[in-house]
Amino acid sequence: MKTLVVTMLLVAGLALTGCGSNHNTPGNINGNWTASLTDAGNNPVYGFSTSLAVNGDGSLLVTNFQFASNSSCFVSEESETGSFTLSGNFNGNVTGQFQFTVTSGNPSGNTLTLNGTVNGNKITGTWQLVGAINCTDNGNFTITKM
Numbered sequence: 001m002k003t004l005v006v007t008m009l010l011v012a013g014l015a016l017t018g019c020g021s022n023h024n025t026p027g028n029i030n031g032n033w034t035a036s037l038t039d040a041g042n043n044p045v046y047g048f049s050t051s052l053a054v055n056g057d058g059s060l061l062v063t064n065f066q067f068a069s070n071s072s073c074f075v076s077e078e079s080e081t082g083s084f085t086l087s088g089n090f091n092g093n094v095t096g097q098f099q100f101t102v103t104s105g106n107p108s109g110n111t112l113t114l115n116g117t118v119n120g121n122k123i124t125g126t127w128q129l130v131g132a133i134n135c136t137d138n139g140n141f142t143i144t145k146m
Helices: 002-020
Strands: 031-039 044-054 060-067 079-088 094-103 111-119 122-130 137-145
Touching (some): 111 137
Antiparallel strands (some): 111 122
């Protein structure tokens, strides 16, 4: 009888631990990422690296953002914002919707918008650049955790 009670308590404790913990932690998102953006013809257009962390409200804390290539569309004082809608499973596979925006600090106000899906250590989706005449384009992107 004593063994049955101990076993039931152990099972109940494990069940409560699983139900009570927050499985929506963004642990797999937090870290350093590198991005590759291609145009509609699959030609490389932009690349950047950054550090991301998900805040409690789903917004992204973006630090160390740096374009990998020079572009006249983004020459100074870019600002970055983003959000992440998290889901996942008990095996640590983090998935969710990802939105990211980079706005040029120069007077043209060029805006690069990425919309995609996170699956583990990879984010894929589409991007669009809206701004000055030579700074309008779109295509696909892949962002990989380093």
